[in-house]
Amino acid sequence: MPIIIGESEIQERDLDARALRVFLKALELLGGPRKLIELRNLTWVTSLMEASYAVILAEEGLKTEDEIAAFLGLTRQTVRNILRADPELVMMKLEGELREKTPKAHTAGGLAKLAYREIKEGRDALIFFSSLVEEGARLLGVGWPAEVLARLKGLHFPVAGTEIGQRLKGLKVKGKDLGDIAATKDIYHHPREILQVLSEALKD
Structure with a gap:
C-alpha cells in the first residue's frame, strides 16, 4: 500500500531505499564500514539503521513519534531523542562515543539527521559512488539490517x-x-x- 504524503504517493519501497541511502551516508560520515570493524563495534549498525528509518519516516512519511516507535519496536522517548538530536553537537562528541558499545539514541539520530541534510542539500557522494558503497557494505556484512526490516x-x-x-x-x-x-x-x-x-x- 502506498503512503500518502500531501497529494503525492511514495511507495513503501521508496522509503526503504531512502532510509538505506541515509544509512549509507551516515556510515560514510562515521568513516565507513571499516571504521566500525576496526573499533569492533558493529552495534552501531543497528542503531544507525533505526535512526535512518526514523528520520525518513518523520521527514518524508510524515509519521508521528508513536507510529515510528511502533514500526521500529522502540519506545516513544527513544524516537524523540533521535528526532531531536543536534547534528553539530553529535559530530563534536563522535570520536569518543564511537568506542561505546551501546550507542546513544541521540548520537545515531544526529548522524542520521546530518546525513539526511547532506543528501537534501546535494552534498551526497553516494550519487556517484552508491553502487560501490552498497557493495562494500554487503561484503563487510553491515547492510543487512535494512533488508531485514524490509522483509x-x-x-x-x-x-x-x-x-x-x-x-x-x-x-x-x-x-x-x-x-x-x-x-x-x-x-x-x-x-x-x-x-x-x-x-x-x-x-x-
Whole structure:
C-alpha cells in the first residue's frame, strides 16, 4: 500500500531505499564500514539503521513519534531523542562515543539527521559512488539490517521465531543464513529484538 504524503504517493519501497541511502551516508560520515570493524563495534549498525528509518519516516512519511516507535519496536522517548538530536553537537562528541558499545539514541539520530541534510542539500557522494558503497557494505556484512526490516514489513508482533525465520530465509551474511538464526528463538516482541539476536550471532 502506498503512503500518502500531501497529494503525492511514495511507495513503501521508496522509503526503504531512502532510509538505506541515509544509512549509507551516515556510515560514510562515521568513516565507513571499516571504521566500525576496526573499533569492533558493529552495534552501531543497528542503531544507525533505526535512526535512518526514523528520520525518513518523520521527514518524508510524515509519521508521528508513536507510529515510528511502533514500526521500529522502540519506545516513544527513544524516537524523540533521535528526532531531536543536534547534528553539530553529535559530530563534536563522535570520536569518543564511537568506542561505546551501546550507542546513544541521540548520537545515531544526529548522524542520521546530518546525513539526511547532506543528501537534501546535494552534498551526497553516494550519487556517484552508491553502487560501490552498497557493495562494500554487503561484503563487510553491515547492510543487512535494512533488508531485514524490509522483509518484516506487515508483521504484527509478537511473532513466532519460525515465521521470522521463513521471512529471512536465504538472506546470508558472513556465510550464515539469517533465517536459520532467527528461527532459534521461540518468539519476538518487536523488530529491535530480532536485530539484536542477529547481531549477536554475527559477532562470532
